Amino acid sequence: MPQKSAKKRSSNGGPQxxxxxSRMEESHTSxxxxxxxxxxxxxxxxxxxxVEQFFKEIxxxxxxxxxxxxxxxxxxxxxxxQLSDMQALCTRGLQYYRDLHLxxxxxxxxxxxxxxxxxxxxxLSKNITQNKATLQFHxxxxxxxxxxxxxxxxxxxxxxxxxxxVYITPEESxxxxxxxxxxxxxxxxxxxxxxxxxxxxxxxxxAEYNLVSQEEIGSPSHDIVLxxxxxxxxxxxxxxxxxxxxxxxxxxxxxxxxxxxxxWGDLLLDVFPSMLLDRSRxxxxxxxxxxxxxxxxxxxxxxxxxxxxxxRSLADDLESGKQDxxxxxxxxxxxxxxxxxxxxxxxxxxxxIPALEDEVCLTHKDHMVVTVESSQGASEGPSELLVxxxxxxxxxxxxxxxxxxxxEEGEDDDDEEEREExxxxxxxxxxxxQAMEQLQxxxxxxxxxxxxxxxxxxxNLVLALWSECLLQVI
Numbered sequence: 001m002p003q004k005s006a007k008k009r010s011s012n013g014g015p016q017x018x019x020x021x022s023r024m025e026e027s028h029t030s031x032x033x034x035x036x037x038x039x040x041x042x043x044x045x046x047x048x049x050x051v052e053q054f055f056k057e058i059x060x061x062x063x064x065x066x067x068x069x070x071x072x073x074x075x076x077x078x079x080x081x082q083l084s085d086m087q088a089l090c091t092r093g094l095q096y097y098r099d100l101h102l103x104x105x106x107x108x109x110x111x112x113x114x115x116x117x118x119x120x121x122x123x124l125s126k127n128i129t130q131n132k133a134t135l136q137f138h139x140x141x142x143x144x145x146x147x148x149x150x151x152x153x154x155x156x157x158x159x160x161x162x163x164x165x166v167y168i169t170p171e172e173s174x175x176x177x178x179x180x181x182x183x184x185x186x187x188x189x190x191x192x193x194x195x196x197x198x199x200x201x202x203x204x205x206x207a208e209y210n211l212v213s214q215e216e217i218g219s220p221s222h223d224i225v226l227x228x229x230x231x232x233x234x235x236x237x238x239x240x241x242x243x244x245x246x247x248x249x250x251x252x253x254x255x256x257x258x259x260x261x262x263x264w265g266d267l268l269l270d271v272f273p274s275m276l277l278d279r280s281r282x283x284x285x286x287x288x289x290x291x292x293x294x295x296x297x298x299x300x301x302x303x304x305x306x307x308x309x310x311x312r313s314l315a316d317d318l319e320s321g322k323q324d325x326x327x328x329x330x331x332x333x334x335x336x337x338x339x340x341x342x343x344x345x346x347x348x349x350x351x352x353i354p355a356l357e358d359e360v361c362l363t364h365k366d367h368m369v370v371t372v373e374s375s376q377g378a379s380e381g382p383s384e385l386l387v388x389x390x391x392x393x394x395x396x397x398x399x400x401x402x403x404x405x406x407x408e409e410g411e412d413d414d415d416e417e418e419r420e421e422x423x424x425x426x427x428x429x430x431x432x433x434q435a436m437e438q439l440q441x442x443x444x445x446x447x448x449x450x451x452x453x454x455x456x457x458x459x460n461l462v463l464a465l466w467s468e469c470l471l472q473v474i
Contacts, residue, residue: 029079038157063234065224074229077190081166090121102133105174134175137166139401152339156366162258163401169251174243179211183257189226191252198222199239206237270330331369340395347469354462359474361444367392387433389426
């Protein structure tokens with residue numbers, strides 16, 4: 001990483017931006033974080049607090065400010081992203097709106113200062129220094145390897161998508177008005193200082209983003225100044241606003257966000273359709289027609305009673321294990337959109353091809369999910385349940401958390417179906433489910449011990465997994 005030049009004041013009082021460099025350079029600052037496992041990374045991120053204490057006392061309950069008078073941590077945080085990085089990034093075809101926003105809070109309102117088209121560094125720096133704009137840089141893990149490494153491990157730890165934004169705000173300026181988010185937020189202060197005011201949620205654990213007027217929020221519950229190396233966490237729904245204090249050239253902070261649409265309510269919305277579909281195959285009462293005129297009038301009492309009876313019966317079967325629970329859409333959305341494993345090399349099958357007498361194990365377990373889904377085998381035939389093994393090994397880091405591009409939005413239905421089919425991974429008959437669950441449960445297993453009726457099916461299963469880099473011979 002190029003060293004930032006000595007801090008100087010520009011003539012208008014804004015931050016002095018260093019000169020351009022022709023390319024990005026990676027920092028060689030040693031990491032105080034522990035990347036041995038997803039759990040060890042998160043533990044080192046919130047140290048000195050333990051993971052157990054965090055989830056028992058803090059998670060989804062209240063904010064946490066970890067003050068760190070640690071030069072090594074401050075130096076490492078700065079290496080993740082700093083103002084000087086924008087020089088090289090602006091040579092890589094960044095676009096306003098897609099890659100970054102320029103915003104400023106003016107009289108309690110968000111003012112967008114974006115230009116059109118490609119980002120030019122001289123225009124960007126002028127907006128920051130003269131117009132007091134905050135730079136909001138979207139998903140920097142697309143460009144910064146160390147953030148890719150951190151966020152990939154955190155996605156394994158949480159089992160949920162982890163996005164990020166970088167905010168660079170000049171002295172005595174505020175980028176966004178008071179608001180709350182629908183994500184759990186971890187803020188790492190990378191450069192300078194930031195003055196945060198947090199307020200009691202009006203909607204605890206909010207499921208959507210919303211602006212809140214200054215008149216509604218009252219007095220802050222937390223008044224915090226973050227310094228380089230500090231970490232701040234607060235739950236979704238926490239109202240917040242932040243300003244760079246006087247005397248601080250600029251503030252740079254990284255926001256890591258997770259658990260968007262990952263609530264119990266979201267899970268129920270995912271699993272209920274398949275449960276009711278399964279139930280209707282065996283319960284004739286669910287296939288009976290609704291009362292005449294029910295859709296035209298107000299809800300009738302007997303409708304509520306019928307629904308309650310069905311739910312009680314369903315609950316009894318869930319508790320006794322007679323009814324399967326299948327999460328499909330949430331698993332698929334997570335695995336299709338998350339980061340690929342942190343690696344500088346293209347993954348290819350390695351080691352020898354598995355044979356019947358070999359011991360094997362799954363690789364990249366954190367990047368694989370197994371779903372049972374209904375599939376239409378023929379246009380007029382009945383649907384059947386299939387086992388899908390979905391993985392993220394071929395996901396593109398460059399598109400992580402960026403949504404659909406304009407090109408993708410213009411694709412026709414055939415292209416969309418082709419992309420969907422490609423993203424499905426492997427599929428097997430339902431009879432292979434037990435064998436897949438065997439491989440998921442154990443550290444190693446002989447191919448011959450797989451719970452499948454024939455040797456050919458056992459070999460076909462492990463060969464398919466080996467070809468996708470999901471299995472290796474021990």
